[in-house]
Amino acid sequence: MEQNLQNIIEILQNHSGLSDDEKAKLMAYLKEADKKITIVEFKLDRTEKVKRTTAILLEETIEELEQKRKAIEETNAALKKSLEELKAAQAQLIQSEKMASLGELTAGIAHEIQNPLNFVNNFSEVSYEMIDEMWEEIEKEDLEEAKALANDIKSNLEKILHHGKRADTIVKGMLQHSRSSAGVKEPTDINALADEYLRLAYHGLRAKDKSFNAELKTDFDNSIGIIHIIPQDIGRVILNLITNAFYVVDEKKNSGIENYEPTVSVSTKKEGNKIIITVKDNGNGIPQKVLDKIFQPFFTTKPTGQGTGLGLSLSYDIVKAHGGELKVETEQGKGSVFVIQIPIKFN
C-alpha cells in the first residue's frame, strides 16, 4: 500500500474518537483509493512504455522519410538531367530537320541564284562592250546613236542591280533558314516570303525529280503589308506545308489517275486582326486514322528515310508560339487545305 495511505491508516487505528464501524469504513475507502492509485500507476507505466516505443518508431520513420527524400532528390536530379538531354536532343532534331529541308532546297537555290547571275554577268559584259560602241559613235559624232546606247546601258545597270538583289534575297533567305532561330520578330512581307519558298520548293523538287510537275496558284492579299513575325520560323512552316502538298499531288499523279492535274495553291488573307495563310493541294486527302496523328512528332506516312516525321509537329509548335493556330481540312479523294492563322499587330 502506498506510504501516505499507510500513515493515514496508522493514525486512524490509534484514534480513539472513532467507532470500529467508522474505522472499518475509512479503511475500506483507503483500500479502494490504494487500488485506484495502483491502477493509475500501472497505466502511467504502460503509457510511458508506449511513449518510448512510439518515439523509437517515430525516429525510425523519420530516418526512413529522410532516406526517401534523398532518393527523390536523386531521382529529381536524374530527371532534370534527362530533361536537359531531351531538350538538347530535341534541339538537335530541329536542327537536323532544318538541314534536311535545306537539302531539299539546295537545287532550288542553285537554280534561283544561277538565273539572276546569268543576267548580272551577261548584262555587265554586254554593257562594257556597249560603252566602247558608244565612244565610237561619239567619235563619229552620231550623238543620237550614242544617246540610245547610253540609255540601254543605263537600263542594263538597273537590271544588274535588280538581279543582284534577287540573288542576295535568296542567299539571305537560305542563311536565315539554316540559322538557329533567334526567335526575334521582324517586319516581314508575308506574301514575298510565301512566294519565295513556293518557288524554292518547286524548283528544288523539279531539279531532283525531272518528272515532277504541278500547277502553282497564288492568291496574295496585297492589303496585308508588313507584319511582325519570326520570318525564318513561319517560312519553315510554309515550306513544310508546300513540300507536303507537292509530295501528295505527285503521289496521286504517279498512281495513274487519268486527267489529273496536280495543283498546289498558296493564299494569304487579312481577316480582322488575323492573317490567314492557306496551302491547298488536290491530292487524295488524309484518312481519318492518319488525321489524328499528323501533328504528333515522328509520325510520318512517308517511306523510311524520306520523312523525319517532325515537319508538321514543329510547324504546329511554331504557329502556337506565334499565338496562332494550324488547322487542316481534308476531303477523301479531293485534297487537303492547311490553314495557318496568326494574330498580328499591324505596322
Next chain:
Amino acid sequence: MRILIVDDEKDIQTLFEQRFRKEIKNNELELAFAYSGEEALKYLDEKEQNAILILSDINMPGMSGLDLLSNIKQKYHRPPPLVMMITAYGDEENYNTAMKLGADDFLTKPLDFNQLKEKIKNISHD
C-alpha cells in the same frame, strides 16, 4: 537564220537582243521568244516550224524544257530543228535525260555567249 528562245525569265529577251545586236542588225539572225513550253509549241505550230534552232530553259513552270524537247523531237521529223537545252541546274541527270531525248547541245547558266556564238556560227556554216 531564226532562233526561238524559250525561258520563263522575261529579261532574257533584252539580254539576247543586246548580245546579238550586231547579228540582228546585219540580218544574220532573227530572234523569237516564248516564255513557256506551251507558248513555244504554239509558236512552232503557227509558224510551221521556221525556227532552225531552239534554245530552251529546262526549269519552267508548267511544261518543262525537257517535255518541250521530247515534244519537238517527236513531232517534227524532216528536218527536226536543233534544240539546245539551257539550264541553271546542270546536273548529270538533267544532262543525260536531255541527251536521251535528243537534245543537240546542253548549256548552263550563266550563259557563255562567246561560246554560244561559236556554236551558232558552226551551225550556219554546216
